[in-house]
Amino acid sequence: MNKKLYIHVGPPKTGTSVIQFWLSTHASWLRSQGVYYPQHELDSNSVSSGHRALFLERLSQTTRTQFNHAKFQQLLTEFNETGCNNLLLSSEFFFYQIPEFLKYREQYNIQFIAYVRADFELIESLYNQSVKRNGQVLPLPHRSQLPKSYLDELIDSISIYSECTFNLRAYGDSTVFRTDIITDLLTCLDLEPPTGYTPQSEKINSSYSFECLEFKRWVNKFDLGDLDRRIDQCLQGFKSNSQAYSLLPANTYQCYKEQSLEKIMALQALAPIENYENLINYVKAKNRASYIHQELYPDHLTKVGKYLLEADKALLSELVTHIGSKELSDLDVQYLELLRQLLGTDTLPEQKRLWLSKLMRKMRE
Template identity: 35%
Template sequence: MKTIIHIGPPKTGTSAIQKWLKDHADCLMSNGVYYPEHQQDSNGISSGNFLSVFSAHNGDYVYSPQKLQDTIAKAQAANCHTLLLSSEFFFSRLPTLLKAIPDAQCIAYVRNPAQLHESHYNQSVKRHGNTAVIKRAETLPMHTLKRLGEYGQQLGKKLTLRAYHDVLFVNKSIVCDFLSVVFNNNDIDFDVKAPERVNPGYCLEALEIKRCFNYYELGQYAGRLDRVLQAYDKGIKQFTFVGKHQFNDYKRQSIRWIERLAEQVPFEQAGELVDVIKNQPHQDFFKQEVSKAQCLDVFNFILKKDKDLLQRLALCVYAQPNVEDRFPFVAALFEVIPPRSALPTIVQYVKDAIYCRYPTLTFNSSTTKNTDLNNFRSNVSNLLQVRFSLMAYIKALLAS
């Protein structure tokens, strides 16, 4: 059985590809390609087929021969001639997979390193709690291209590299582009419409609001906030935090490294990608800051989409007075969600504070009997690791 492994790398449209493959698994199967089932979140994001061949073990993941055999057996039972696996987590674990499947064909996308650098920064704010402004890199991180070069020298023609850029995709669609490799440019009748954006980037205002929220411990609400902010589309979509001089320096570095990669690996689109990078204009430059009006617009959007979420986020902010107030972020939040509307009553506060300190005590209160409803105790103390600071409570009340 032929095996194709899509390894990403990260930030090269993997989520969009996997969502289409998952949604059209039956269509692929009817054309002889087996794509294993996998989970995805409400945004269409997943780890792909990683868990089809790896298992959790002692806090890490190890290759599972049994899982691979089970997956191959399912593909054979479906009368498929090709097993297709996709996960950006394969990128760092490919040598392990190749020992088990030495004849596998691999697919990877090559993205402009300068774009990748800023995309990684934005992702660190979106999902990893980064509060820092983007830092100038004298030398762009090139570990992804270095790794691709190493894989290319090892695999030769068994590694297919494709350029990650809208104008270079087949039919200007990354899904069409990917399928052209899977089916070796054969004319397969797939109805590939313009794919819905998966894991879209934030607009500028949403990114800065998230960076401000990252100063606070948000617990489980970080994921809900991410989903709402991804839906905010009224702000500035085309922007960069990289100045023009730095942009031109990054451009020179990117071109040099892609040309070097093309010397190591068969990469037919290398010249086209270099030309696209050379002709890429500098986007509108913005400083990393937002006005009170911009904050208010985003907060009102969150309020409309999920009022409960904004109240809980406000509670996170008000309960952590050790964090320096960030104007105009906090001022706008106070205006949309006054502290009194987010905090419990003083009586309930005292009950919850005592209950948190002495959990064996009980009160005739539904919120102390049911931890799911005891929002202030569970959400502030447990999730935020805040010890019911009375000073924080009084500060928030006085502020209102």
């Protein structure tokens, strides 16, 4: 059993987009090193679902996927014909397909690569992602106990399957990695970066700024359809001073932080986490960013509206028309008229426009 299958499973919000972008753009170099990394698509923001589409099929009327073994066998045949000894696959959707991959462990040496991120960070990042891509309209709940997470799933999986099949890596800032995440991943393959390599400086699929988060959470109410993807891609380019913020009050944040440490320690007891001590020190030293109460403030709506007006006026116009066709609350009407004013298409009579102006000033105070 000389051939190896390296399955990078994420999980979400652990640098997967950066990893997939680099691997995809260096597939030829990887192949020269004996690693076959099949090509996959990247969108206009360099974001990808990795290799999901190669052999996972979405079940109808659901977000769940199903492992297509016939397609996977075709991929293995393709891999065997390359002459490479290592197949590297990457997708966050593989996280829940571990049992399916393990059906091939008699033929291949299979190793799952998973990054371990503290839940108290992950919960805010995943919430941001749910607003970006999954139509979330509710604010982030503040609970006394952390909800079940990917760390719990990892603990369950490692408890069931041999720990030898899992390569766990600590995820955090530069104090956690001895180098950077690409160099760290290549270490799993016994590789060093190519000559001239420089770490990726620009973030890919980063979280929304607070303005964009609340804007997108508002428009998610209106069943955006095809507009959803276009709005998300456009908002990815929005730059703001409010990139670093927290939606968790101080007591909730501290509670989550302590529970996160307990989960990481429980995982370490089952299987070693590379850079474990660095991760523990990072979590203990981490301070909460400035707290912002979730609400779409008029100034923020104006900033995002002006950005959309400049970046894609046609998209903003389509969005305004789409929202105007829906059932609206009084606050929705106020927000919509503000966007119409930016477009120069406001339809309010003068008396109501003055009333709206006073209301907006009051909300700013």
